[in-house]
Amino acid sequence: MIRRDPRAERDAMVVSRTPRLRLDRTHRGGASLTRADAPVAAPTIIHIAEPAFLVFAVIEAAGGALNRHDRQVIGAARTLAGRDAAVVVLTPHLPSQAPDAIGTAGGDRTITLPTPTYDPERSAALIAQAITDHAPRHVVFPESADGGDLARRVAALTEADLFAGAESLTPTQAIRPAQAGRVELRATPPRLISIAPDRIAPYHGAPHAADPLPTPAAAATPGGIRAATTLAVDAATIPLDQAPLVIAAGNGVTDFAGFLDLARALGATPGASRVVCDAGALPRALQVGASGTVLNAECYIALGISGAPQHLQGIGTVEHIVAINTDLHAAIIARAGLAIIADAQDVMQALRAML
Amino acid sequence: MNIIVLLSAGRDPQSGTPRPVPVELQAIALALALATHLAPTTTITGLHAGEPDPSVLDALGHGLTTLTLLRTNPADDPLATLAAEIDRARPDLILAGRRGRGGTDSGLLPYRLARARAMPIAADAIAIEPDGNDLAILQSLPRGARRRLTLARPAIVTIHEAAPPARTFAFRARRSGTIHEKPGIPAPSPTDNHEIRPYRQRPRLIAETTQPTTAGHLMLAPTPETAAAAVLAYVEQFRGR
Numbered sequence A: 001m002i003r004r005d006p007r008a009e010r011d012a013m014v015v016s017r018t019p020r021l022r023l024d025r026t027h028r029g030g031a032s033l034t035r036a037d038a039p040v041a042a043p044t045i046i047h048i049a050e051p052a053f054l055v056f057a058v059i060e061a062a063g064g065a066l067n068r069h070d071r072q073v074i075g076a077a078r079t080l081a082g083r084d085a086a087v088v089v090l091t092p093h094l095p096s097q098a099p100d101a102i103g104t105a106g107g108d109r110t111i112t113l114p115t116p117t118y119d120p121e122r123s124a125a126l127i128a129q130a131i132t133d134h135a136p137r138h139v140v141f142p143e144s145a146d147g148g149d150l151a152r153r154v155a156a157l158t159e160a161d162l163f164a165g166a167e168s169l170t171p172t173q174a175i176r177p178a179q180a181g182r183v184e185l186r187a188t189p190p191r192l193i194s195i196a197p198d199r200i201a202p203y204h205g206a207p208h209a210a211d212p213l214p215t216p217a218a219a220a221t222p223g224g225i226r227a228a229t230t231l232a233v234d235a236a237t238i239p240l241d242q243a244p245l246v247i248a249a250g251n252g253v254t255d256f257a258g259f260l261d262l263a264r265a266l267g268a269t270p271g272a273s274r275v276v277c278d279a280g281a282l283p284r285a286l287q288v289g290a291s292g293t294v295l296n297a298e299c300y301i302a303l304g305i306s307g308a309p310q311h312l313q314g315i316g317t318v319e320h321i322v323a324i325n326t327d328l329h330a331a332i333i334a335r336a337g338l339a340i341i342a343d344a345q346d347v348m349q350a351l352r353a354m355l
Numbered sequence B: 001m002n003i004i005v006l007l008s009a010g011r012d013p014q015s016g017t018p019r020p021v022p023v024e025l026q027a028i029a030l031a032l033a034l035a036t037h038l039a040p041t042t043t044i045t046g047l048h049a050g051e052p053d054p055s056v057l058d059a060l061g062h063g064l065t066t067l068t069l070l071r072t073n074p075a076d077d078p079l080a081t082l083a084a085e086i087d088r089a090r091p092d093l094i095l096a097g098r099r100g101r102g103g104t105d106s107g108l109l110p111y112r113l114a115r116a117r118a119m120p121i122a123a124d125a126i127a128i129e130p131d132g133n134d135l136a137i138l139q140s141l142p143r144g145a146r147r148r149l150t151l152a153r154p155a156i157v158t159i160h161e162a163a164p165p166a167r168t169f170a171f172r173a174r175r176s177g178t179i180h181e182k183p184g185i186p187a188p189s190p191t192d193n194h195e196i197r198p199y200r201q202r203p204r205l206i207a208e209t210t211q212p213t214t215a216g217h218l219m220l221a222p223t224p225e226t227a228a229a230a231v232l233a234y235v236e237q238f239r240g241r
C-alpha cells in the first residue's frame, strides 16, 4: 500500500510563497509544475552498437526528402528489427540535414547509393552487392512505381522471391493479398518484402543514430536502358487527387482569373471550396472536400477558406497546409503549418509579382 | 518486328471466374498499334505456359490472332518453359502486364525472365515506338508524371493501366484464332509455406496529420510582401516535382 504524504503533496502545489502563499489545487496528483525556464531534456539518441542482425530499408527520397511511404518503410524495418537489430537505410544522396530525418524515422545506419541519375539497373546491382556484403535478414522496399520496380530487379538479381505489397507486418508474420485480391497469403517474413502505401505505421519512438556505412563497390556495367528523361508535366492537367501541390480558392477570394493565373505561375493544381463551385466561379471538378475530391497532396494552400468539416475531410492526409484568412478563429488556421492572417487578395497579388 | 505478349490466367476480382487480365489486353492493343505504325511484317503472338484456361483463350477475341500454349501444370514454375520458347522464337519485344490478377500477383515473372535471358526490362509503359535499333518507351509515373526511356532490343516491357484501352471482345475472332499447343518443361516450383485465407480488408493508416505535425507558424497581419515571401519559402520544396 502506498501512504499519502500530505506535506509533499502540498509542497508540490506551491506556486509561490511571496508575497503570500499561493497553491494550485487544480493540479491533481502532486507532480510539481515545471518552470518555464526549466531546461528541456534533449532526446536520448539510441545507438545499437552490436546488432543481432541487420534489416535493410530501401527508400526513394524523391526530391531529397523522406516522404510518408519512405518513413513507413523504415518503420516496417524497425518493426522487423526490434530492439536488438539495426536498421540500415539505403538511400540516394540526401542533402546534409536529411540524416537527422533518417535517425528520427528509426534508421541506425545509412548507406548512400551513388546514382545521380535514374538508373534502376545500377541501383539494383548496388543493392544486391550490399546484400552480399552485409547479409541482412530482411530487405524492405516501398511498393511504389519506382520502388516496386527496383524491388523486382533486386529479387531477380539475387534469385530470391519477393513478398510484394505487404499490408500487415509483424516480426513473425507478413500478409499480402493475392488471386485478384480474393485471398491473402500469410507467411513468416521472408528476405525481400515490399510494403503497400499507408498500411504499416512509421516509427515514433526516440531517434536512432543513423551512422553512415561505406557505399557498396560494384563495377558499373553498361545496361540496356540507354537514356531516360523525365518529362515536365503541366500542373493544371494533373488529376486533382494525384496532384502534389494544390492551391484552392474559397469564399474569401474575389479575383478568380488572377487565382488561376497564380496557380499556373506557381506550378500548382487549382482547387476550390464548395461555395465557390456552387456560385459557378470555378468548375465543379475543382471542388475539394467530402462531396468533391479527396486530395493526396503533399502541400495545400487555402486562400480565404474557413475550413468547414466537409472541406477538411478532403485534405485529411495532407501534411503541409498554408492558410491565408482574415479570420484568426477559422478552423483551417488550427490545421495549418503556416497560417497568415491577411487579406487573400493582397497576398495573391504580391505572390504573383514575386514569380 | 516479332512481338510476344505474355498472357496469364486471370480471375475476376468479384466473382473469381476466369477473365483476362485487363493490362494484358491493353498490351495486345499496344502491340497492334505498333504493328499498324510499322511495316506490315510485324507478327504478334500470345504466349501462355499452363493449361488452356478460358481467360487466356479469350485474349484471341481482343485482337490477338495466334496464341502459343505450352502445356504445363499450372502449379509449375513457368520460367524455364517461357525462356525456352523465347530462345526459339527470338522476339524483338516481349510485352506483359505490370501485375497478374488471379495467381500470386507479384509481378515478378517478367523480371526473372529478363534476368534469365539477359534482356533489359522497363516497367509501366503507356506508349512504345521503335527508335532506330532501339525502342522508345513512355513510362507512366505517379502524380501524372511521365518518363521517356530508350531501351536496347530485344527487351521486356510491362504495361501500365494508363495505357490506351483494350480492343473490345469479338466472338468470331475468338473462334477463328489459331492456337499452337506444345508441351512445356515441367519444373515444380519450390513449395512456399504460405497460408491462404480469404482476404480481409484492413483499415488504411489515417495519416497522423489530421493534427498539424509541426507546431504551426502564425503570422498576424504581415505586409503582403512578407506574407508572400513566407508562402514561397514554405512551398518551395513542393514545386516542380
Ligand SMILES: Cc1cc2nc3c(=O)[nH]c(=O)nc-3n(C[C@H](O)[C@H](O)[C@H](O)COP(=O)(O)OP(=O)(O)OC[C@H]3O[C@@H](n4cnc5c(N)ncnc54)[C@H](O)[C@@H]3O)c2cc1C
Pocket (backbone or CB within 6 Å): A249, A250, A251, A252, A253, A272, A273, A274, A275, A276, A287, A288, A289, A290, A291, A292, A293, A303, A304, A305, A306, A307, A308, A309, A310, A311, A314, A324, A325, A326, A327, A330, A342, A343, A344, A345
Ligand atoms: C453535405 C455537405 C457536403 C459538403 N461538401 C463540401 C465539400 O466537399 N467541399 C467544400 O469545400 N465544402 C463542402 N460543404 C460546404 C461546407 O460546409 C462549407 O460551407 C464550405 O466549405 C465553405 O466554403 P468557404 O470556406 O470557401 O466559405 P466560407 O465558409 O464563407 O469561408 C470564407 C472564409 O474566407 C475568409 N475571408 C473572407 N474574406 C477574406 C479575404 N478578403 N481574405 C482572406 N480571407 C477572407 C473568411 O474569414 C472565411 O473564413 C458541404 C456541405 C454540406 C452540407
